[in-house]
Amino acid sequence: MNTSQKIPPGTRSSPRNLTPLDLKVKDNSAASKGIGTPSPNRLSSPNRLAESPNLSKKKGKKICPCGRSSAGRDWVIICSESSCKQQWHTSCCNLKGANSLNQSQVENLTKTWLCPWCFAVPYVRPGNHPAALNESTLLEKALSCSLVQNITESVKETLINSAPSTEVDLSGLEARLADLSKEIKEFKENPPTSVNSQAWEIPFDEPRPPIIHVKREIDCQIKPYELYEENFLENDAIETLIDLTGYLKNSADFIGEKGHGVKLYGEPYSYTGSQSTVTDPIPPELSSVIEIISTRLKLPEHKRPNSVLINFYPSSTTLERKDTHLAMHSDDENTIVADSEIITLSIGASRTVSFQPKHSESSPSQNLLVSHNSLYVMTRKSQNWFRHGIPPPLPTEEVDERFSLTFRCLKKQFCRSVILIGDSNTKAVNFGSGFGKFGESFPGKRVRAAKIKDIEPSDCTGFANVFLMCGTNDLRCENISHVSEIKNHVDVLKEKLILVKQLCPESKVFVVPVLPSKIPQMNKNICLFNSLVDKMLYSNFPDIWFEGIYSFVDRQGMLSDKLRRPNDDIHLGPRGIAKLVTYLKICIYKREQFEKYMKSHKNYKQESTQEVGPSGLT
Numbered sequence: 001m002n003t004s005q006k007i008p009p010g011t012r013s014s015p016r017n018l019t020p021l022d023l024k025v026k027d028n029s030a031a032s033k034g035i036g037t038p039s040p041n042r043l044s045s046p047n048r049l050a051e052s053p054n055l056s057k058k059k060g061k062k063i064c065p066c067g068r069s070s071a072g073r074d075w076v077i078i079c080s081e082s083s084c085k086q087q088w089h090t091s092c093c094n095l096k097g098a099n100s101l102n103q104s105q106v107e108n109l110t111k112t113w114l115c116p117w118c119f120a121v122p123y124v125r126p127g128n129h130p131a132a133l134n135e136s137t138l139l140e141k142a143l144s145c146s147l148v149q150n151i152t153e154s155v156k157e158t159l160i161n162s163a164p165s166t167e168v169d170l171s172g173l174e175a176r177l178a179d180l181s182k183e184i185k186e187f188k189e190n191p192p193t194s195v196n197s198q199a200w201e202i203p204f205d206e207p208r209p210p211i212i213h214v215k216r217e218i219d220c221q222i223k224p225y226e227l228y229e230e231n232f233l234e235n236d237a238i239e240t241l242i243d244l245t246g247y248l249k250n251s252a253d254f255i256g257e258k259g260h261g262v263k264l265y266g267e268p269y270s271y272t273g274s275q276s277t278v279t280d281p282i283p284p285e286l287s288s289v290i291e292i293i294s295t296r297l298k299l300p301e302h303k304r305p306n307s308v309l310i311n312f313y314p315s316s317t318t319l320e321r322k323d324t325h326l327a328m329h330s331d332d333e334n335t336i337v338a339d340s341e342i343i344t345l346s347i348g349a350s351r352t353v354s355f356q357p358k359h360s361e362s363s364p365s366q367n368l369l370v371s372h373n374s375l376y377v378m379t380r381k382s383q384n385w386f387r388h389g390i391p392p393p394l395p396t397e398e399v400d401e402r403f404s405l406t407f408r409c410l411k412k413q414f415c416r417s418v419i420l421i422g423d424s425n426t427k428a429v430n431f432g433s434g435f436g437k438f439g440e441s442f443p444g445k446r447v448r449a450a451k452i453k454d455i456e457p458s459d460c461t462g463f464a465n466v467f468l469m470c471g472t473n474d475l476r477c478e479n480i481s482h483v484s485e486i487k488n489h490v491d492v493l494k495e496k497l498i499l500v501k502q503l504c505p506e507s508k509v510f511v512v513p514v515l516p517s518k519i520p521q522m523n524k525n526i527c528l529f530n531s532l533v534d535k536m537l538y539s540n541f542p543d544i545w546f547e548g549i550y551s552f553v554d555r556q557g558m559l560s561d562k563l564r565r566p567n568d569d570i571h572l573g574p575r576g577i578a579k580l581v582t583y584l585k586i587c588i589y590k591r592e593q594f595e596k597y598m599k600s601h602k603n604y605k606q607e608s609t610q611e612v613g614p615s616g617l618t
């Protein structure tokens with residue numbers, strides 16, 4: 001089943017962002033001046049102030065974004081989102097009906113209520129919904145409004161000029177009206193490009209097509225492991241680890257998973273089928289090994305391991321043979337830092353680690369015999385190319401017990417990691433903290449791809465969110481001599497997306513519609529391209545999001561002047577870049593909300609090709 005929904009541009013509006021204007025209203029409100037606090041002597045009557053901190057009826061207080069008083073007619077309710085807590089009149093947030101309820105009923109209703117600023121509606125509004133139709137005529141209305149204004153001004157001007165004489169000279173007015181009729185006629189015959197093109201509208205009841213699983217044979221572009229080194233630790237250090245693992249084995253600290261036991265230290269590592277609910281702090285014995293590893297492998301601070309998982313593979317003489325193994329899996333959880341390494345140190349018997357290519361039937365599996373006190377290093381990236389596992393011993397083979405210590409660098413905020421593959425318009429997008437930047441909770445990187453053909457799907461591996469924002473250069477007037485070239489670009493994009501989806505089945509993929517320029521002919525190319533991409537995504541990848549870009553567009557369907565670089569018809573200026581970052585973050589947030597909602601829905605079945613984790617579940 002389709003687990004997510006793409007958003008065609010122009011068919012729905014983005015959640016309300018705080019604009020400077022909103023902030024002004026808020027700042028001027030009584031709430032921000034601290035005068036919105038309910039006074040205790042008015043709590044007794046249900047018609048007046050309510051006792052609950054989340055609910056009150058206040059007279060004359062301007063606490064709602066409307067900035068007005070509701071004269072005690074409305075309940076004032078507070079958003080339950082702890083970082084918001086904005087107060088609203090029930091009428092202003094479309095809950096007018098709640099005014100006929102009593103206090104406790106309203107309290108119940110609003111316990112988990114998210115205000116219009118916080119709640120992102122997870123559904124696409126159907127193209128034929130009256131509000132969508134209204135929106136699509138907005139531009140027309142706005143333009144006719146300005147024409148009416150023109151007429152009014154012409155009439156005024158004529159009357160003023162004619163005022164001294166008794167005879168009113170209407171010739172100027174007639175000429176102006178003739179001009180305006182001409183303008184109206186031209187406008188009707190040749191309406192300006194609008195983002196609300198019908199081409200993007202999806203009929204409400206049209207069933208969503210199934211997700212097409214297309215697989216390509218992709219040659220392995222990286223090695224299954226980067227490094228294998230024997231006799232890694234000095235005697236003292238290895239003896240300490242032998243003591244630690246021996247102690248753990250006898251203290252029954254290992255938690256049984258299929259074919260082996262596990263013990264977790266440091267940052268919690270959760271994977272499909274993991275049984276460890278608790279994690280202990282990293283003990284000094286392991287901290288000093290992390291120190292040695294980090295120095296020897298020259299790991300920078302941001303990739304230093306902070307989580308250690310010890311696997312215990314019992315001897316084949318004590319168990320059924322098949323029970324000392326680890327099933328094929330990938331360590332591809334999105335909490336692992338995208339460019340980090342997964343480092344494994346072996347203690348005890350030699351065992352074979354098997355590596356199996358995921359995307360190439362013709363490439364054989366590779367085996368690595370890992371001996372006592374050896375270390376092998378895989379990259380997080382390689383997890384999207386290979387599965388690995390410890391096969392059970394052969395029927396004729398006897399194996400002694402083995403422990404493996406796996407060191408990882410985990411960061412919770414990597415659940416929201418971002419890769420932005422884009423052209424020069426994304427050049428100024430920065431990660432990290434500061435104005436117009438992504439912020440610490442969205443770690444990630446930007447990769448340049450000047451044209452669609454330059455997108456490198458393997459760059460996306462390891463990132464939770466993938467944004468592709470290319471096409472502007474492909475669609476420049478000098479690069480398009482025939483419509484068929486635009487279609488070809490869409491086909492190239494489709495092929496790239498097949499590879500991205502195959503290499504990163506767990507990533508949330510977003511295609512950013514090409515932003516309009518100030519060049520009308522180029523905008524025609526862009527408009528056609530966007531509508532073809534929308535159709536292509538709808539029929540091939542309904543789980544790839546294609547979110548509307550109206551906030552970048554002016555009434556003429558062109559790149560907004562406020563957002564572009566001065567004297568540049570195509571590129572975003574600093575305000576545009578800040579807006580782009582906000583847009584990208586809203587995309588991530590909306591999708592998270594949408595998936596959360598869908599997960600809680602009873603018919604929701606996750607369409608997932610998720611690998612099993614080190615639990616060995618098969």
Ligand SMILES: O=C(O)CCC(=O)C(=O)O
Pocket residue numbers: 309311326331344353388389390404406613614
């Ligand atoms: O024991 C090994 O060498 C492999 C361990 C492993 O793959 C894991 O912990 O994810």
Ligand SMILES: [Fe+2]
Pocket residue numbers: 329330331388614
């Ligand atoms: Fe693993």
